[in-house]
Amino acid sequence: MTGTIETTPTPLTAADRCDRCGAQAYVRVLLPVGELLFCAHHAREHAPKYAEVATSVQDETDRLLAEHGAGAGAAR
Numbered sequence: 001m002t003g004t005i006e007t008t009p010t011p012l013t014a015a016d017r018c019d020r021c022g023a024q025a026y027v028r029v030l031l032p033v034g035e036l037l038f039c040a041h042h043a044r045e046h047a048p049k050y051a052e053v054a055t056s057v058q059d060e061t062d063r064l065l066a067e068h069g070a071g072a073g074a075a076r
């Protein structure tokens with residue numbers, strides 16, 4: 001018997017877009033009232049704000065690095 005609570009979040013796809021700029025989203029922020037999607041850039045920018053209210057944060061920015069190289073996440 002395992003005591004691990006394991007959720008299977010829906011992977012973000014190319015159809016998921018940042019709520020701020022429309023770029024491909026790599027972070028999904030679950031809130032009590034809904035969810036927000038952010039690109040890597042805006043996820044970092046808004047992290048201090050949503051971290052206070054988010055019930056869960058699905059961060060797939062690692063995938064961004066894997067798909068586009070280490071430089072992509074640092075691009076402004």
Ligand SMILES: [Zn+2]
Pocket residue numbers: 018019020021022023038039040041042043
């Ligand atoms: Zn964005």
